[in-house]
Amino acid sequence: MVQISIVQAVNQGLRRAMESDPQVLLMGEDIGKLGGVFRVTEGLQKDFGEDRVVDTPLAESGIVGTAIGLALYGFRPVVEIQFDGFVYPAFDQIVVQVARMRYRSEGALHLPITIRMPFAGGIGSVEHHSESPEAYFAATPGLRVVTCADPADAYWMIQQAIASDDPVIFLEPKRRYWQRGDVDTAADLSAALPMDRAKVLVEGSDCTLISYGPTVATCLQAARQAAEDGVKLEVIDLRSLSPIDMPTLEASVSRTGRAVVVHEAPGSGGLGGEIGQRLTESCFYHLEAPVLRVTGYDTPYPPSRIEDDYLPDADRVLDAVEKTMGY
Amino acid sequence: MDQLDSVVQLLDSEGAVVDDVRYQSTLDDSALLGLFRDMVLVRQLDEQATALQRQGELGLWAPLLGQEAAQIGSGRALEAQDFVFSTYREHGVAWCRGVDPVDMLRFWRGTKHQAWDANVHRMYGYQVIIGAHALHATGYAMGARYSGRVGTGEPGRDQAVVAYFGDGAMSEGDVNEAFVFATSYQAPVVFFCQNNQWAISEPTNRQSRIHLAQRAEGFGLPGVRVDGNDVIACHAVTLAALHRARSGQGPTLIEAVTYRMGAHTTSDDPTKYRDSADVELWRGRDPLDRLRIHLRAKGILDDDLQSELTHEAVSLADRMRERCRELPDPQPLSMFDHVYAGSDSRLDDQRREVETILSAGRVS
Numbered sequence: 001m002v003q004i005s006i007v008q009a010v011n012q013g014l015r016r017a018m019e020s021d022p023q024v025l026l027m028g029e030d031i032g033k034l035g036g037v038f039r040v041t042e043g044l045q046k047d048f049g050e051d052r053v054v055d056t057p058l059a060e061s062g063i064v065g066t067a068i069g070l071a072l073y074g075f076r077p078v079v080e081i082q083f084d085g086f087v088y089p090a091f092d093q094i095v096v097q098v099a100r101m102r103y104r105s106e107g108a109l110h111l112p113i114t115i116r117m118p119f120a121g122g123i124g125s126v127e128h129h130s131e132s133p134e135a136y137f138a139a140t141p142g143l144r145v146v147t148c149a150d151p152a153d154a155y156w157m158i159q160q161a162i163a164s165d166d167p168v169i170f171l172e173p174k175r176r177y178w179q180r181g182d183v184d185t186a187a188d189l190s191a192a193l194p195m196d197r198a199k200v201l202v203e204g205s206d207c208t209l210i211s212y213g214p215t216v217a218t219c220l221q222a223a224r225q226a227a228e229d230g231v232k233l234e235v236i237d238l239r240s241l242s243p244i245d246m247p248t249l250e251a252s253v254s255r256t257g258r259a260v261v262v263h264e265a266p267g268s269g270g271l272g273g274e275i276g277q278r279l280t281e282s283c284f285y286h287l288e289a290p291v292l293r294v295t296g297y298d299t300p301y302p303p304s305r306i307e308d309d310y311l312p313d314a315d316r317v318l319d320a321v322e323k324t325m326g327y
Numbered sequence: 328m329d330q331l332d333s334v335v336q337l338l339d340s341e342g343a344v345v346d347d348v349r350y351q352s353t354l355d356d357s358a359l360l361g362l363f364r365d366m367v368l369v370r371q372l373d374e375q376a377t378a379l380q381r382q383g384e385l386g387l388w389a390p391l392l393g394q395e396a397a398q399i400g401s402g403r404a405l406e407a408q409d410f411v412f413s414t415y416r417e418h419g420v421a422w423c424r425g426v427d428p429v430d431m432l433r434f435w436r437g438t439k440h441q442a443w444d445a446n447v448h449r450m451y452g453y454q455v456i457i458g459a460h461a462l463h464a465t466g467y468a469m470g471a472r473y474s475g476r477v478g479t480g481e482p483g484r485d486q487a488v489v490a491y492f493g494d495g496a497m498s499e500g501d502v503n504e505a506f507v508f509a510t511s512y513q514a515p516v517v518f519f520c521q522n523n524q525w526a527i528s529e530p531t532n533r534q535s536r537i538h539l540a541q542r543a544e545g546f547g548l549p550g551v552r553v554d555g556n557d558v559i560a561c562h563a564v565t566l567a568a569l570h571r572a573r574s575g576q577g578p579t580l581i582e583a584v585t586y587r588m589g590a591h592t593t594s595d596d597p598t599k600y601r602d603s604a605d606v607e608l609w610r611g612r613d614p615l616d617r618l619r620i621h622l623r624a625k626g627i628l629d630d631d632l633q634s635e636l637t638h639e640a641v642s643l644a645d646r647m648r649e650r651c652r653e654l655p656d657p658q659p660l661s662m663f664d665h666v667y668a669g670s671d672s673r674l675d676d677q678r679r680e681v682e683t684i685l686s687a688g689r690v691s
Binding site: 025051056057059061062064065066067068069070071072073074075089092093096097100102103104105106107108109110141142144164165166243246 | 439440441444445446451452456459461462463464465466467468469470471473474488500501504505507508511664665666667668669671672673
């Protein structure tokens with residue numbers, strides 16, 4: 001058991017994937033000598049060489065487009081998009097080409113590509129460095145979209161994403177990058193919880209908080225505060241945004257009768273709406289209140305000096321919980 | 328800007344041999360006859376597919392009429408181990424890769440997205456998104472390099488990749504990014520641009536103020552202009568670029584100057600935007616006519632052979648007509664197959680829903 005940060009966990013997960021499969025290859029801007037702007041790939045080029053940790057030209061469509069060719073050749077490319085806000089030039093290649101290869105070829109071709117990117121805000125950065133684009137990808141058939149909220153999941157899920165024969169969008173919660181946690185790096189990959197499964201982090205009976213990525217910690221904080229007032233909140237880390245592990249959510253909400261979905265991305269067209277709708281369809285007779293959302297507002301991401309007013313915090317989550325209790 | 332300015336040409340539009348200090352034909356009589364046969368059959372294939380669309384058997388077709396030499400000349404320069412990425416107009420290249428014309432029709436009839444098996448033919452299916460595949464070709468070529476399949480000198484081992492696209496694609500970001508990646512990694516890729524003068528209704532001068540091949544210099548790769556209606560020159564230029572790629576000397580851009588004699592697709596009406604005088608000018612540069620004249624002058628093509636070829640073309644057309652109508656529609660439930668590697672509960676639910684609708688429909 002080691003205590004490491006999410007940055008170190010992804011780094012070690014990448015290293016282990018590269019050691020166990022010679023076809024795994026990393027591509028991205030500044031990932032070689034520099035080790036990436038967040039140092040996620042630090043030391044990997046030194047150990048695996050320039051042909052397996054490939055510094056690319058500054059062209060995101062080019063990176064993903066060439067990763068497609070490499071994957072067709074037989075490689076298992078892991079692409080780093082430097083920041084969430086830089087992924088859009090590659091959007092066409094991701095949603096039109098990467099997502100559809102298996103379908104289009106009736107299973108004859110597949111693209112085991114992992115597209116990693118730090119996402120979401122909270123680090124006081126400038127424009128285009130704090131975005132939450134997950135709904136675009138989660139709405140695209142053929143892609144798997146996952147995110148981690150702690151070092152252990154970061155370590156195992158990156159390896160599962162790379163091992164997946166489907167393309168995976170792997171979102172890393174950048175404001176939690178330096179959060180530390182225990183990881184049993186000696187364990188076997190096959191023993192880890194599959195990446196498409198949600199995880200109940202805290203059990204409770206009054207209301208279910210459903211979140212993913214950076215706002216999982218926010219929900220845990222809200223649950224601790226609620227407990228002081230005798231309110232028992234259940235906290236679920238969704239982990240997979242596409243597909244969504246509905247059975248785990250349904251089991252919880254059927255018991256608690258109340259749910260609040262929390263994410264940083266704007267509410268309109270976001271994951272919260274999808275989850276709320278599906279819970280309404282499947283748990284209608286168990287619900288004591290409508291499923292509520294606590295999300296970023298329907299604005300572009302604001303300047304960082306006011307981002308704390310934009311980002312969901314424990315108080316807003318608790319307000320929503322109180323509201324569901326009022327029905 | 329003269330369209331045929333500074334092109335490599337080994338056979339002029341009158342069918343006369345032209346000397347060129349840079350390129351020489353390696354084709355013997357039987358190879359030349361083979362190219363002629365290919366072009367005749369591919370023209371027939373194209374004509375038949377266009378007719379099938381008119382008869383309502385295909386949803387759409389993108390005619391290659393006029394571009395036979397560019398496609399056959401380059402396509403026949405490929406080796407089995409090479410790999411091709413193309414647009415939706417490269418029926419002639421697909422022909423060279425051994426794709427059955429009936430299979431090509433599957434895409435246009437709407438029975439399949441990928442008309443043929445890319446692994447078998449070592450050619451990816453028709454790409455509709457303009458220029459996107461230039462990057463796929465470059466990545467595939469990088470893969471060949473990383474796998475030690477470049478510059479070994481072993482026959483049959485070294486690989487090259489060809490990306491086919493048109494003059495319109497030269498404006499796409501993906502094609503320009505592909506040039507950057509290909510030169511940065513010296514990837515064994517040949518960019519074969521058929522400048523057929525038209526991107527639907529937009530002439531090439533809307534895409535560029537200089538010859539497209541001249542763009543190559545700025546990216547650091549050689550650019551060659553070739554007479555795209557001269558099959559011998561197209562073959563020679565592609566052969567050299569492929570050799571260069573396989574031996575590890577990096578990418579090449581070829582601009583094959585040709586003309587789209589037909590419509591962009593069967594849904595297009597070129598009389599709205601182009602001058603018939605221009606079309607007539609290019610009719611005089613027809614790729615088949617000039618090779619026919621050349622072969623007749625050389626005495627390798629006589630009336631018997633010509634009529635044999637005509638028969639072969641007619642029976643190809645007959646077969647396409649018959650088989651096209653027999654192409655089976657996919658089963659409706661197959662729409663849920665192969666979205667993901669494993670199963671997906673959303674899709675399982677939706678499949679059951681459609682199954683119920685279908686079985687209810689059968690009862691009534």
